[in-house]
Amino acid sequence: MSIFVNKDTKVVYQGLTGSQGRYYGMLNRDYGTNVVAGTNPRKAGTDVEGVPVFANCTEAVAATGANASCIFIPAPGVFAAVMDAAEAGIEFVACITEGVPAHDEARFFNMLKRDHPGVRLLGPNCPGIITPGECNIGITAGHIAKPGGPVGIVSRSGTLTYQALYELQQKDIGVTTCVGIGGDPVPGTSFIDCLEAFEADPDTKAVMMIGEIGGSAEEEAAAFIKDNMSKPVSSYIAGVTAPPGKKMGHAGAIVSGGKGTAAAKMDALRDAGVRVGLNPTEAGELMAEIVAEL
């Protein structure tokens, strides 16, 4: 079992004909993902290494039965790409693209909620999702993930998602599904969405959560864990030693007015019974302890 994607997921790559789309689309296919189609209105009718390219998602879905999409379109085209996928009836949309304006994110998030409530958007600005051994959508290096569970991973940072997978692999711990939700101001899928799904997934026995400074998503996740989760959680918050008021790259990662600090987030998580590490390696070690106790 897994959450959101599995071996039956059929994926259309929006932007398959671009250099990044082609590279990762083919890597994902090599991993075993059902890469069934690509889109590009100017290249409809062609193919990328045998994968047919359609003008839009509606045509791709009609021809291939795709039920998920992966967006590699440059930021100015992301709004239209998300709506294209939703209008085609695609249920799961992973948007890898970084640099999407926050107002676009806020608009398409709320338009999906209003007009296409069945669509789950992941990202933008995220590494994607991997159910090891079954389906890898996005830019995660598949070989660092050990299939089979019992741990689910959810992370706000791309590279720390890989770090988390790697730490668990080093300890021979398998992963049900690893979700990178991205660090942008309006993530399509939140920590809580993933925690809820992991709690409901019978094969996931414990969850590793990687957060970072800024915003209040980790505090909200802590409240959810306290009230709703029976499964143990380990965590790491990046930016423990970040100076206040400095914007550290991500639109989200800024500490201001004493809010959104790593200390506040770690306290909230500890208060919810989460085992909190001070770096990714420690969080992995804490998860190894949890798994040994299962």
Next chain:
Amino acid sequence: MDLFEHQGKELFARYGLPVPSGEVALSPEEAVAAASRLGLPVVVKAQVHTGGRGKAGGVKLAADLDAVRGHASDILGLDISGHIVRRLWIEQASDIAEEYYASFTLDRSARKHLGMLSAEGGVEIETVAAENPDAISKVLVDPAEGLTEEAARAWVEGANLNPAATDQAVEILRKLYVAYTEGDADLVEINPLILTPEGRVHVLDAKVTLDANAVFRHEDYAQYDETQPRDEREEAAHAKGLQYVGLAGSVGVIANGAGLAMSTVDVVNQVGGKPANFLDIGGGANAQVMANALEVINNDPDVRAIFINIFGGITRGEEVANGIIGALEAVDIEAPIVLRLDGTNAAEGREILAPHLNEKLVMEPTMLDAARRAVAMAAA
């Protein structure tokens, strides 16, 4: 990107918000010339990317041209919370009957836009929020729907402004919402929005932060980018398109992804070192980007060792390796480099680098090992 007050007002004016007339001045002579064109009295206002200008003596009323010259001389060069004043905004003076506060920003928890309005303007809104939260009228705006006239009116009526201000405030705030959304702002704030004794409502101060991700659809963003405050290292990194934040230590940090870069800074601190910077080379970084990053770090005289921490996703190991080799050939990198390389094509990257390893370029298998090595080298 933070705008100066006058840039914010110019942006607001383009969306039809009422703002006082004014001109930029870079010297006392320009200030005097601007004041004579605008008509006296004027206010001489420091343009800096920080608050608390008034208390620091950066805002002065001038009734005649001698006063304009005097205030301009005093304010230019003033240090306001570490920001040196280099430009002034000379503005027609306004009579104030009442001061209000208005703003829009993103409520990340609600994933909607949040409008805040208060009859208690002119002071820091954080103070109002802490001491008298009921004095702030709030509205959550669905970005898919926009701010309707009806919702704007209910919001304004909740703030208990002077009844003479209500209709104008509704109109102004709807325009402010359009400026906020179409202008791709992270924040628009008017503090104060004033009611004059004649019953007119207009913008007296403007604070605007723009979303740098939206630069592709705003030609005018380039002029704002030029006026961002950055230290020399940050300026050089920015010119090369790198996400760089200067810190005060001796271990230069290069990582891919903001999360890993922050984590690298954490780990360097935790093993007893002091990071010199945060530098995120981003997703999809190629050889040129890595070479640029090394050059920026190399120009920091405080750097004694460089820790490159790469976990490839969209960034590929062989690109990282070629970038490091290219940079070593092109630039004389003084500090020793400790590299940790994992992820996409890491094996290829390590293979490319193997013949180049020496005492100035070493590889470590894990993040913690590499951090310890870099910190030890910086201390040596």
